Amino acid sequence: MVINENLTTKVLGEYDAVVVGAGPAGCGAALALGRAGMKTLLIEKFNCLGGAWTTGFMNPFFDCHSKTGIVHELVEELKSAGHFGGFWDISFNYEYMKFFLEKKLQEANVEILYNTTFSRTLIDEKRVYGIVAENIEGRFAVLAKTVFDCTGDGNVAASAGCPFELGVDGDYKECQAMTLMFLVGNIPEKYKDGLMIYEKLNAVYEKGGKQIPFRVPYLIPVPNSHFGVIQFTHMYEYDPLNAKALTRATMEGRQQLIDAFEFLTKYDEEFKDLELITSSSVLGVRESRRILGEYRMSTDDILTGASFDDAVAYVTFGADLHTKSNKGQNCFQVQPYQIPLRALIPQGYKGIVVAGRCISGSREAMASYRVTGNCAQMGENAGYYVAEAIKQNVDVLDVKLNLPLIYT
Numbered sequence: 001m002v003i004n005e006n007l008t009t010k011v012l013g014e015y016d017a018v019v020v021g022a023g024p025a026g027c028g029a030a031l032a033l034g035r036a037g038m039k040t041l042l043i044e045k046f047n048c049l050g051g052a053w054t055t056g057f058m059n060p061f062f063d064c065h066s067k068t069g070i071v072h073e074l075v076e077e078l079k080s081a082g083h084f085g086g087f088w089d090i091s092f093n094y095e096y097m098k099f100f101l102e103k104k105l106q107e108a109n110v111e112i113l114y115n116t117t118f119s120r121t122l123i124d125e126k127r128v129y130g131i132v133a134e135n136i137e138g139r140f141a142v143l144a145k146t147v148f149d150c151t152g153d154g155n156v157a158a159s160a161g162c163p164f165e166l167g168v169d170g171d172y173k174e175c176q177a178m179t180l181m182f183l184v185g186n187i188p189e190k191y192k193d194g195l196m197i198y199e200k201l202n203a204v205y206e207k208g209g210k211q212i213p214f215r216v217p218y219l220i221p222v223p224n225s226h227f228g229v230i231q232f233t234h235m236y237e238y239d240p241l242n243a244k245a246l247t248r249a250t251m252e253g254r255q256q257l258i259d260a261f262e263f264l265t266k267y268d269e270e271f272k273d274l275e276l277i278t279s280s281s282v283l284g285v286r287e288s289r290r291i292l293g294e295y296r297m298s299t300d301d302i303l304t305g306a307s308f309d310d311a312v313a314y315v316t317f318g319a320d321l322h323t324k325s326n327k328g329q330n331c332f333q334v335q336p337y338q339i340p341l342r343a344l345i346p347q348g349y350k351g352i353v354v355a356g357r358c359i360s361g362s363r364e365a366m367a368s369y370r371v372t373g374n375c376a377q378m379g380e381n382a383g384y385y386v387a388e389a390i391k392q393n394v395d396v397l398d399v400k401l402n403l404p405l406i407y408t
């Protein structure tokens with residue numbers, strides 16, 4: 001059954017660029033656009049910047065070494081404020097990450113709208129010219145020369161009708177596991193720099209009489225604190241594009257984290273005083289849409305260290321696939337490689353750029369570039385390309401820039 005609605009939608013404003021989603025990719029893009037003098041609006045459905053970085057309690061800051069731009073700036077600012085280091089020397093405090101991002105984007109004159117949810121892409125033929133969103137004020141439209149899809153899931157591109165890949169040949173059951181991260185307090189001093197916590201969890205699960213869901217769990221403390229996150233729950237074979245499936249996965253994650261917390265405090269002497277703080281308000285989805293672009297990153301590209309004239313990111317992080325078959329991770333090294341702007345431009349479409357984990361690539365390539373340092377860098381540099389295209393009044397694919405990617 002369907003209903004047809006006849007809607008009149010007010011236009012909130014006209015912008016050079018609208019960025020949907022304030023994760024690492026969206027923050028990078030908005031920062032570059034703002035710094036380049038573009039009138040930029042960033043909309044985000046939660047009430048902070050950072051996306052999975054902050055709302056999702058993701059740590060550590062992978063692939064943050066030797067990068068230019070926002071990644072370098074954040075590392076330096078977090079370090080000098082005493083909120084960086086600890087686990088693998090690259091972990092950070094979530095609240096300070098939110099704070100520094102907000103400060104930067106405000107300084108760059110980016111207009112930010114929190115608690116605002118994207119609902120539909122405005123498109124004429126294959127040219128995107130804006131979006132419709134909703135918030136406390138109701139439904140509204142925003143017009144823009146370029147719309148950035150930084151939703152992680154490629155929601156804007158999908159709404160525009162852009163083709164995408166999912167799992168293996170469209171089978172979502174092959175997508176990587178989902179994880180509900182959870183914060184714990186009162187971490188014993190001896191584990192203040194973190195712990196691969198499998199042996200402990202396996203032992204307490206045996207005592208608790210349940211099957212352990214994942215074999216490579218980590219306790220990741222926030223630097224200079226006694227609290228941190230446990231990366232443990234693993235939910236397999238849920239459809240990342242189905243609301244009911246995401247709800248069921250979240251509930252399964254909550255059951256898993258309660259089991260883990262109760263078994264640890266009951267059966268492990270070292271963790272008897274551990275405190276459960278909260279689970280993340282967003283489910284961690286590692287893999288969903290991969291929007292087909294003007295270029296598709298292949299597995300060969302990441303194994304051979306591909307480089308491109310229109311490079312927007314430099315990636316060193318290995319491929320990391322959380323697969324059901326071994327209740328663990330299949331990881332392999334990559335040859336440091338670049339990602340071209342073309343992998344961020346949906347094939348045949350204009351006025352839209354996709355940045356973050358949902359760009360065009362094989363599953364294996366995505367398993368490498370999906371981490372936060374890479375998403376932030378590609379978003380930022382794509383922002384500079386788009387700003388230049390708007391200034392020159394040309395198509396973004398005709399812009400020639402030679403952006404520095406490695407901090408020296």
Ligand SMILES: Cc1cc2nc3c(=O)[nH]c(=O)nc-3n(C[C@H](O)[C@H](O)[C@H](O)COP(=O)(O)OP(=O)(O)OC[C@H]3O[C@@H](n4cnc5c(N)ncnc54)[C@H](O)[C@@H]3O)c2cc1C
Nearest residue numbers: 021023024025045051052059060062118152284356357372
């Ligand atoms: C369990 C798990 C653990 C991970 N661990 C690490 C780690 O330790 N280190 C690391 O570097 N990376 C880690 N990653 C990977 C990394 O967190 C993500 O791949 C990365 O954050 C993706 O960045 P993004 O900007 O593409 O999307 P996201 O970070 O997902 O940001 C997307 C943003 O868009 C917003 N949004 C979505 N839809 C809408 C809408 N309709 N309207 C408005 N806003 C919307 C979201 O609220 C969010 O803020 C992990 C991922 C998972 C799932």
